[in-house]
Amino acid sequence: MNPPARPGCNRPVLLRLHSVFAPLGLWAGLIGLACLVGLPLRAQTAPAAADFGPALMTEWVRPEYPAEARKAKAEGTVVVEFVVEVDGSVSRETVHESADPRFNASALAAVQKWKFKPALEHGTPVASAMRVPVVFELAQLKQKNAPLFPPQVLWPVPVKETPAAADRSIEPEYPAELEERRLPGEVHIEFTVDAAGAVSQPRVLWATHPAFVETSLRAIARAGFTPARQGPLVKSSRVQYPVVFGSMGAKPSDVLAANGLTVMGGESLVRQPQLKMLIPPVFPQGRWLAGESGSCTAEFTVDAQGTPREIAILNATHPDFGGAFTAAIEAWAFQPAQNDQGPVAVRIRAVHEFAQRSDLAEFRLGARLKPGAEGIAGPAGLERKLQPLWRGFPVYPQALLERKPSGEALIEFIIDRDGRARLPLVVSATDEAFGWAAATAVSQWVFEPPVRNGQPTDVRVRIPVGFKPPEK
Numbered sequence: 001m002n003p004p005a006r007p008g009c010n011r012p013v014l015l016r017l018h019s020v021f022a023p024l025g026l027w028a029g030l031i032g033l034a035c036l037v038g039l040p041l042r043a044q045t046a047p048a049a050a051d052f053g054p055a056l057m058t059e060w061v062r063p064e065y066p067a068e069a070r071k072a073k074a075e076g077t078v079v080v081e082f083v084v085e086v087d088g089s090v091s092r093e094t095v096h097e098s099a100d101p102r103f104n105a106s107a108l109a110a111v112q113k114w115k116f117k118p119a120l121e122h123g124t125p126v127a128s129a130m131r132v133p134v135v136f137e138l139a140q141l142k143q144k145n146a147p148l149f150p151p152q153v154l155w156p157v158p159v160k161e162t163p164a165a166a167d168r169s170i171e172p173e174y175p176a177e178l179e180e181r182r183l184p185g186e187v188h189i190e191f192t193v194d195a196a197g198a199v200s201q202p203r204v205l206w207a208t209h210p211a212f213v214e215t216s217l218r219a220i221a222r223a224g225f226t227p228a229r230q231g232p233l234v235k236s237s238r239v240q241y242p243v244v245f246g247s248m249g250a251k252p253s254d255v256l257a258a259n260g261l262t263v264m265g266g267e268s269l270v271r272q273p274q275l276k277m278l279i280p281p282v283f284p285q286g287r288w289l290a291g292e293s294g295s296c297t298a299e300f301t302v303d304a305q306g307t308p309r310e311i312a313i314l315n316a317t318h319p320d321f322g323g324a325f326t327a328a329i330e331a332w333a334f335q336p337a338q339n340d341q342g343p344v345a346v347r348i349r350a351v352h353e354f355a356q357r358s359d360l361a362e363f364r365l366g367a368r369l370k371p372g373a374e375g376i377a378g379p380a381g382l383e384r385k386l387q388p389l390w391r392g393f394p395v396y397p398q399a400l401l402e403r404k405p406s407g408e409a410l411i412e413f414i415i416d417r418d419g420r421a422r423l424p425l426v427v428s429a430t431d432e433a434f435g436w437a438a439a440t441a442v443s444q445w446v447f448e449p450p451v452r453n454g455q456p457t458d459v460r461v462r463i464p465v466g467f468k469p470p471e472k
Contacts, residue, residue, distance in 0.1 A: 051123040054158045055084040055116045055130060062146040063110035063134055069102045070141065076100035078107035078134045081159060081231050086125040088116045092232050096131060107134035119158070129231030132156035159231040164193040164239050167226060172219035172243055175211035181258050183278055185209050185245040187216035193225045194236045204390035204446070205240065208277040210420060213390050213446045216243040260351040264299075266337065273302045273346055274335040279392070281328035282436075282443045283354055284320040285425040288366045294318050294354045296325040304343040306334040311398065314349075321354050327436035328352075331395045365414050365422055365458060376414055376460040383451045386415065386459070392444030396470050397433035404469035407431050409438035411463055417456035421445040427462065438465035 069076070078100075082093035093111050095104050111134065119128035133154055140146075149155075178185075191202040199221055207213050220241065228237040247255050252274040256263065263272055287294065294317035301310045308329050316322035329350065336343040357363065368376050379386055400407075407430035414422045424442045429435030442463070450459045 051120060053120050055088075055119045055128050055156070057114060057116050057149070057156060058088070059113075059115035060149045061110050061113040062140070062150075063103075063106045063136070065136060065141060066102050066106050069100065069136065070138075072102075073138060074100055074102065075137050076103050077136070078103045079131060080107050080111045080134055081129065081131045082111055082156075083127055083129050083232060084116045084118055085127050086118050088118050090114055090116070094232075103134070103136050106136075110134065114156075127233060129159040129233050130156040131159050131231070161228055161230040161235070161237075164197075164225050164228040164237050166241070167224035170219050170223050170241070170243060172212075172215045172245065174245060174248060175209075175215055177211050178209065179248070181278075182247045182250040182255050183209060183245075183259070183275060184247040184255070185212045185277075187212045187243045187245075188240065189216060189220055189243060190238055190240045191220060192236060193227050193239050195227050195234045197225045197227050199223070199225060202389070207390050207392070207444070207446075209279070210390065210392075210444050210446050212243070212245055214418070217389070219243060256348075260353075262349045263337070264347040264349055266346055268339050269337050269344070269346070270340055271338040273306070273337040273348070275332075276306065276335055277331070277333040279328050279331045279440060279444060281321075281324040281352055281354075282424050282439045283356075283362060284318075284324055285366075285369075285423045287318060287320055287354070288356065288362060288423060289370055291356070292318065292354075293356050294321045296321040296352050296354070298322075298325055298329060298350045299347060300329055300350070301345050301347050302334045302336060303345045304336050306336040306343075308332050308334075309345075309398070317354075321352075323432060323436040324354075324440070325350075325352055326399075327395075327397070327433070327440040330398055330437070331392075331440055361416050361418070361420065362423055365416060368458070369414075369423070376458050377452075379450070379459050379461060381452055382457075382459065383454070384448075386450060386461070387448040388445060389419065389448060390444070390446040392441045394437045394441035394465055394467065396467055397431075397437050399433050400431060401469070405431065406469065407434040407467045409435045409465050409467075411435075411438050411442050411465060413439075413442050413461065413463075415445075415447050415450055415459045415461060417449055417458055419447040419449040421447070434465075434467050437467070441465065 076099035078095060079097040080093055081096040083091050085091055090112050093108050095108065098104055111132065118125040135154060185208040187204060188206040189202055189204055192200045194200065202217055202220060204213055228235045253272055255275055256272065259278055266272055296316040297314040299312050299314060300308045303309050311326050311329050313322040313326060337346040338344065368374055409429035410427040411424050412427050413424040416422050421442050424439035426435035426439055449456045451457065
């Protein structure tokens with residue numbers, strides 16, 4: 001394990017983004033919870049039914065039967081499209097479809113007199129487009145008193161909304177830091193497209209690697225969008241968009257080799273396992289500050305569902321490297337290998353070099369953390385609160401699945417001036433495996449770049465990460 005953090009004037013502030021993470025033992029479970037990213041992980045209650053709903057008619061006026069149509073004993077239906085404003089009044093009424101133009105003016109005049117309770121979104125009244133068939137039947141002329149409301153089948157209904165759409169395909173830049181590894185990847189982003197087509201308030205729902213997050217957000221920001229429409233209304237809306245990264249033309253076997261992975265005994269396979277998610281192991285902060293490089297070799301099984309199992313560390317130049325590598329492998333995901341009978345389990349050997357390179361952000365940050373250096377300050381004095389864009393989930397350690405204890409780890413890390421989480425340090429943990437699992441998850445986090453005195457800056461923070469055993 002890493003040594004405890006050094007005391008001093010730059011001691012980090014405890015950052016409580018949320019108190020406990022929901023741990024996951026399976027990648028499939030992680031996908032299922034991806035929708036929770038960016039929300040505090042506490043019990044969520046469904047919104048009250050009254051917070052959302054279409055406009056509701058409160059006053060109805062039956063249209064007058066046009067004299068010309070009555071004389072000709074004509075009947076017909078006019079479909080009227082209109083807008084219910086936030087005060088419940090009707091505006092922008094138009095004929096959407098008509099069987100007989102003699103009924104149009106009467107239908108529009110009647111609809112204009114109707115009153116509504118406006119539609120609600122998040123409890124706030126909003127304008128909404130509606131459509132209604134206005135029916136003219138000669139039998140209506142024989143009724144002495146008009147009903148208070150029409151039959152339910154003739155009530156107005158909301159116009160179907162046309163969702164916002166990108167004006168062209170979104171093609172993000174492939175991250176330079178991954179070019180040698182040629183990893184495929186995905187980032188699922190939710191964002192607002194306003195009535196002018198501008199993008200704002202992005203939130204990352206899922207990402208296979210933090211390096212893909214920045215380029216995805218940049219690609220979304222510069223893309224043009226046609227805003228959502230509902231009839232005559234142009235509307236702001238939330239959009240979910242998957243940004244996909246290819247493996248730069250590399251074959252699956254080449255991607256495995258570029259990441260130090262070798263399939264053992266795969267001669268009978270018709271398809272080798274393919275990487276879906278490969279999280280790099282954290283470089284233990286204690287080893288980095290000590291100036292140590294190292295390596296680790298492991299073997300593990302990718303089962304028929306694509307999940308790594310039965311991880312064995314064959315050799316590691318320091319136990320910390322073995323702990324970090326084990327936690328990383330447990331968070332990986334594959335498309336399973338196949339033989340002529342279908343998906344099968346395969347054994348893989350993995351080699352990782354923990355190298356201190358001057359082109360890494362950790363090199364600059366590590367120099368500031370060494371004894372006698374300037375240090376890195378906490379978040380006090382930042383111009384805005386730290387805003388997470390993506391927070392990867394910790395995976396419950398496989399070594400603890402038999403005992404299934406709950407636990408916690410306290411992680412210190414640096415949010416660098418680009419918003420990436422760097423050099424996670426396990427300050428304390430109820431079990432060493434929880435420490436490495438928490439550090440691995442935190443290493444994937446991406447934030448809005450911290451700003452102090454008008455300039456991007458590095459920030460040192462701490463956060464507790466809680467674990468509960470998976471139910472299955």
